[in-house]
């Protein structure tokens with residue numbers, strides 16, 4: 172028996188943050204409200220949550236996680252930013268590395284590099300992140316650590332209807348200085364760009380992008396990005412832009428369409444035109460050469476064992492652009508971590524998790540089927556909902572069963588587990604060699620595994636993968652399309668698998684990107700990407716695997732373990748399995764922390780009318796009524812026996828002894844009665860302290876510490 176359950180709701184010094192919170196606060200319309208608060212200031216419900224999480228974190232010395240889930244455009248990123256901002260403001264910071272401004276600068280940079288504008292949002296995230304704030308023993312934020320996962324590297328070269336490329340491109344084109352524009356050869360822009368990177372033409376758009384670029388520059392200055400590092404970033408971005416302008420021949424030899432732009436791309440990236448051509452189109456030659464001369468710096472089993480089918484010229488150019496952007500994004504995350512890291516001893520951390528939301532073309536009355544990247548992001552949302560379900564219901568009921576507490580509650584039957592397994596269920600036996608053998612048909616396995624197997628099967632195609640999918644994934648009448656019942660059947664998404672093999676096969680051009688950057692003749696580019704050479708390529712989409720503090724090492728260790736154990740070590744270079752592993756890593760990161768879920772819902776359509784059916788589906792998926800029912804009928808506030816000892820032992824050893832015997836006796840009513848007595852004593856003590864300190868959170872903390880001190884003195 173290691174946990175103790177109490178019914179008390181108020182004033183308990185250690186409270187578990189409530190079951191979840193639905194983003195229902197008033198609309199955020201303007202950057203500054205009339206009272207002069209910034210949009211970062213949390214609305215009251217969120218501010219109260221910040222307080223609870225902080226008090227619980229300091230009191231229990233346990234890590235907490237705040238996890239935003241919901242559809243795309245429901246305000247997850249906004250809520251996470253407001254939460255972080257309020258937490259930092261209320262807890263206070265220590266040292267030069269971390270401050271409210273620096274964290275705000277981090278969000279500004281991430282917005283530029285990781286968001287796109289879509290029909291429903293100007294800043295739709297295309298990466299998942301865990302931002303951990305480490306608090307020292309005085310309860311102040313002492314360091315920050317950002318870990319990112321870019322599931323959708325293809326966004327940089329493949330446009331989706333109604334969506335822009337990453338915001339940084341339009342910002343760069345609108346705002347870069349004349350001098351740098353000349354250096355990057357961006358003064359005369361070609362008319363077409365195969366990556367859909369467009370220079371904003373409308374005056375208003377241009378102005379907005381230019382202002383955003385100025386903000387980005389300020390943010391980079393705030394986080395100490397040197398002039399050289401900024402220059403390297405602009406060069407890589409311009410290189411990608413010119414690659415898009417160079418385009419690829421659709422027929423005939425694999426080569427660029429526009430040789431002049433290709434030449435410009437190579438000079439901006441700091442390599443010879445021939446080198447770029449080889450890295451993009453002749454990767455097999457390059458690999459052979461490197462192996463022969465022993466210059467291959469990183470072993471890549473994926474590329475060695477399976478060079479895959481011959482890529483088209485477009486796939487080669489896309490691969491290079493995606494590889495370059497992936498490396499750039501990871502490098503930017505490293506620079507952010509360098510700026511926010513700290514070495515102080517950590518009491519506990521608060522992890523804020525923000526991911527791209529669930530997207531369904533039907534939400535915007537679009538006729539198209541959903542894409543590969545939408546599958547990745549929707550799968551991640553389902554994984555988080557599964558985590559929510561098991562934390563809220565399964566683990567809680569298990570704990571009651573373990574403590575022999577009877578609670579009248581029927582666990583909701585539906586959960587995300589079914590959809591999750593339809594997407595990621597591994598085959599009964601995962602093969603031990605890298606070359607995957609097609610297993611006996613009929614073995615149920617998830618879509619990701621089916622795609623992975625079919626992709627390496629000679630003469631197979633997306634259609635063969637579709638034939639092997641199982642419930643709740645089912646084929647549609649349209650060719651190459653299937654439907655997955657997301658949100659427990661409430662939000663079915665129709666996926667179009669056309670061209671998916673080209674996205675999930677290993678693309679040697681993408682892998683060559685890092686070599687190109689590391690061998691650049693531009694000193695700044697070379698030095699920015701050279702440190703990555705020493706890191707084994709765990710998974711290219713992962714960012715933030717650096718950091719020397721004990722906590723960052725622990726967090727990175729969790730990710731490394733996810734990618735290096737058993738099956739993962741063998742299959743992690745497969746693009747499909749890497750999606751599952753990244754989701755595993757994300758959930759593993761937050762699994763041990765005490766979670767709070769921010770369930771974000773959108774009640775209005777783009778036209779502004781109230782969309783009741785959509786709201787109902789979203790609320791159903793949160794299972795909020797069942798969660799509240801369990802919260803009310805159960806015993807949500809609880810603590811471990813060690814915590815109990817730590818916080819109540821001041822009462823005197825004989826009383827403690829009596830409590831200890833209660834644990835053994837399992838007499839629930841007696842335990843409750845004694846806990847309430849103990850609490851009353853603590854409350855009295857707290858109230859005495861509160862007489863001397865006004866009740867704002869900061870003072871509350873010192874009051875808390877003071878109470879601890881009095882407690883120790885009375886021992």
Ligand SMILES: Nc1ncnc2c1ncn2[C@@H]1O[C@H](COP(=O)(O)OP(=O)(O)OP(=O)(O)O)[C@@H](O)[C@H]1O
Nearest residue numbers: 198199243244245246247248249292295296527528
């Ligand atoms: N409570 C709110 N009221 C009104 N507008 C909001 C609210 N929260 C966020 N928004 C606005 O909605 C848009 C989308 O917000 P945000 O980017 O936070 O959504 P998201 O859920 O993170 O989307 P995605 O999953 O696509 O990244 C933004 O323009 C934001 O300003």
